């Protein structure tokens with residue numbers, strides 16, 4: 266039995282939150298830094314379990330990653346062709362981003378490697394990266410016709426660029442192909458059904474790799490060497506800020522200032538939807554952190570109304586749907602989420618887990634094949650809820666508890682995956 270966290274109802278949330286570093290950008294900073302031939306300093310790196318899985322894998326591939334007493338990292342790679350054969354199986358832990366992106370990078374190396382992850386990650390679909398990489402000439406074998414990890418990756422021979430129309434909008438699949446494409450003999454062209462987060466493309470530009478983009482099409486020529494920056498400053502993660510955006514909106518008497526939030530337009534669906542629901546959100550002090558836009562956000566309590574979230578919006582708020590479901594329970598009217606079947610293949614089946622766990626608090630949520638339907642407002646009771654070992658579920662349930670009658674969260678320590686300090690920050694904001 267893992268940790269149990271008891272969260273009480275609160276009379277308000279007031280204060281300033283320095284939003285921890287973006288998980289997606291933190292992973293990519295280590296991977297690209299590890300392909301450079303000059304040292305790179307990374308500030309505001311997300312020190313959470315998923316990003317440390319990436320560090321562990323890159324170290325096993327011969328990259329040096331050191332940390333100072335302020336958490337600033339120095340990454341020293343051995344150049345684009347400098348990764349070394351790992352001595353053991355690489356463990357991506359709970360991190361889909363680590364496993365999928367590194368499959369792209371390892372598929373094109375002149376050595377053998379094996380990648381695996383925890384019980385949850387070994388159930389997540391890997392065929393979506395194996396299929397396009399195989400078309401490029403990468404040789405991968407995995408469980409159940411190479412659909413699941415562990416994945417065994419053979420030394421690469423002839424890697425060709427591809428023209429590939431992605432069947433699912435997934436930044437992880439896109440990024441795996443783009444990483445492999447750096448090493449191919451010919452150019453690669455990818456199109457996505459709906460644009461997904463573009464942190465890889467932006468970071469490629471930071472590393473001097475030209476990326477041609479038109480709508481949802483991307484073209485990349487192979488490169489010989491990276492022109493690395495001296496420093497990367499990781500913006501705060503809007504997916505972590507989302508818990509505070511919803512919590513302050515639905516808990517009366519709240520006012521939070523969220524400092525240094527990444528507002529890359531491929532990630533700001535949560536802001537657009539909450540504003541459409543009537544949230545009191547002000548985006549201020551907009552600035553740049555390298556190629557990524559950031560801002561401070563002020564959020565105050567507000568009366569929310571239900572909203573319909575269509576499929577085109579889903580990639581822009583994919584990880585925020587658990588906490589948006591909580592917002593919908595406090596909003597007046599119907600909220601419908603459509604085209605979100607991808608949530609079934611995350612750390613857990615999030616559509617099922619949302620209906621089940623918030624249901625334990627008395628919520629009536631209709632789970633559909635590809636989404637949710639919620640008629641609010643609803644009265645929630647105190648209950649004991651299970652995280653399903655899913656960090657976003659644990660935090661979403663906590664937000665419901667502080668706004669309702671409190672909650673006990675079983676297996677709450679999974680917040681270490683993306684936001685280790687979440688419960689401490691919450692304790693400091695409560696007005697009890």
Ligand SMILES: O=C(O)C1=C[C@@H](OP(=O)(O)O)[C@@H](O)[C@H](O)C1
Pocket residue numbers: 288289290361362434435436437438440462583584607
């Ligand atoms: O590329 C990334 O960093 C991520 C992409 C998304 O996954 P998919 O690519 O599976 O949609 C997202 O859910 C995940 O948290 C991080």
Ligand SMILES: C=C(OP(=O)(O)O)C(=O)O
Pocket residue numbers: 288315359360361362363584611612657683
């Ligand atoms: C789905 C997530 O991450 P990953 O795919 O990297 O495990 C997430 O952080 O919600």
